[in-house]
Amino acid sequence: MDEKLTIRVNLADRYYPLKIPRQDEExxxxxxxxINEKILMYKQRYSDxxxxxxxxxxxxxxxxxxIDHEEKSDISPILVELEDLTRELEDYLEKK
Numbered sequence: 001m002d003e004k005l006t007i008r009v010n011l012a013d014r015y016y017p018l019k020i021p022r023q024d025e026e027x028x029x030x031x032x033x034x035i036n037e038k039i040l041m042y043k044q045r046y047s048d049x050x051x052x053x054x055x056x057x058x059x060x061x062x063x064x065x066x067i068d069h070e071e072k073s074d075i076s077p078i079l080v081e082l083e084d085l086t087r088e089l090e091d092y093l094e095k096k
Contacts, residue, residue: 010032
């Protein structure tokens, strides 16, 4: 049975209670730490903005990284190329 753990995560000086699988605790706490570090970086650079702006910028930056990673992990173009090569080889072997 999956054991749930209740934790409080601090994001941008607000605490959020979460019920999570115990094995995800470290990952969630690390994610919250990374977000808070990014918010702090933006606070130091742009003193005329508010926390909502910093959260939006952090979210945008991390989602761009996720998209980049997904594009690098997408093997469908390689599979299409392999299928084309396979057809070419089969055609060639049939002619011989």
